[in-house]
Amino acid sequence: MGKCLFAALLIGGAALTPGTISGDAGRVLVTFLGLFSASILPTVSLLINSMSATGRSVSAVNDLHAELQAAIDALLFLFGCIIVAIAALVSLSIPPAAVLATVPYLTTEVLPRAGQTLVCGATGLVLWRAGQIPAILRRSLRIRHEIAVNEARSKIESNAPAAGQMKQAFSTHPDFGKVLPLKDAQSPEKET
Numbered sequence: 001m002g003k004c005l006f007a008a009l010l011i012g013g014a015a016l017t018p019g020t021i022s023g024d025a026g027r028v029l030v031t032f033l034g035l036f037s038a039s040i041l042p043t044v045s046l047l048i049n050s051m052s053a054t055g056r057s058v059s060a061v062n063d064l065h066a067e068l069q070a071a072i073d074a075l076l077f078l079f080g081c082i083i084v085a086i087a088a089l090v091s092l093s094i095p096p097a098a099v100l101a102t103v104p105y106l107t108t109e110v111l112p113r114a115g116q117t118l119v120c121g122a123t124g125l126v127l128w129r130a131g132q133i134p135a136i137l138r139r140s141l142r143i144r145h146e147i148a149v150n151e152a153r154s155k156i157e158s159n160a161p162a163a164g165q166m167k168q169a170f171s172t173h174p175d176f177g178k179v180l181p182l183k184d185a186q187s188p189e190k191e192t
Contacts, residue, residue: 006124013120018112021119026089029123036126037082040075047071050144060147067140074133078126085122088115 013021021029047068092115096107 005128006121009120009124010117013117014113016113016116016120018109018116021089021116022092026092026119029119030086030089033082033085033123033126036130037079040079040082044072044075047075047140050140057147057150060143060150064140064143064147067136067143071133071136071140074129074136078129078133081122081125081129085119085126088118088122091115092119 050068092112096111100111101107
């Protein structure tokens with residue numbers, strides 16, 4: 001599905017009339033991609049800082065590492081796609097060199113359509129892959145939750161007193177539960 005969508009975006013970008021993405025549409029797209037990219041690097045930094053090994057099992061640390069690695073790879077891929085899209089948008093706004101204008105259709109059709117193809121393809125990848133990031137982050141959160149539960153459980157177990165200490169703390173009188181004959185348990189009636 002993803003390859004078909006990407007191919008459709010590339011074909012759509014090439015089919016657009018040259019100059020369609022320039023102007024206001026290009027400025028809006030640069031603003032959107034700029035805001036999106038501004039959130040990527042701090043997110044990567046937060047993900048990297050969330051990896052610590054205090055009180056965690058090796059398996060849980062490996063699982064968390066794999067999920068965080070996938071999230072960071074996806075975010076950096078998005079960042080690269082944003083750079084490609086913005087570079088293509090900038091190249092669309094720069095007038096071509098005069099020497100290129102001597103080649104028929106190069107500056108009027110071929111280069112603008114190639115730039116629009118790059119913009120559409122890279123922006124499409126950003127939008128498609130951005131939807132995958134929340135799932136990766138949820139899996140990371142689930143693993144961190146499991147690790148926290150295991151840490152809390154092991155801390156409670158290590159702080160809980162042993163069974164012998166509990167019996168000693170709540171010991172009973174040695175005569176507690178002793179069976180007595182009824183006549184010994186009855187007090188003699190006081191004579192008035």
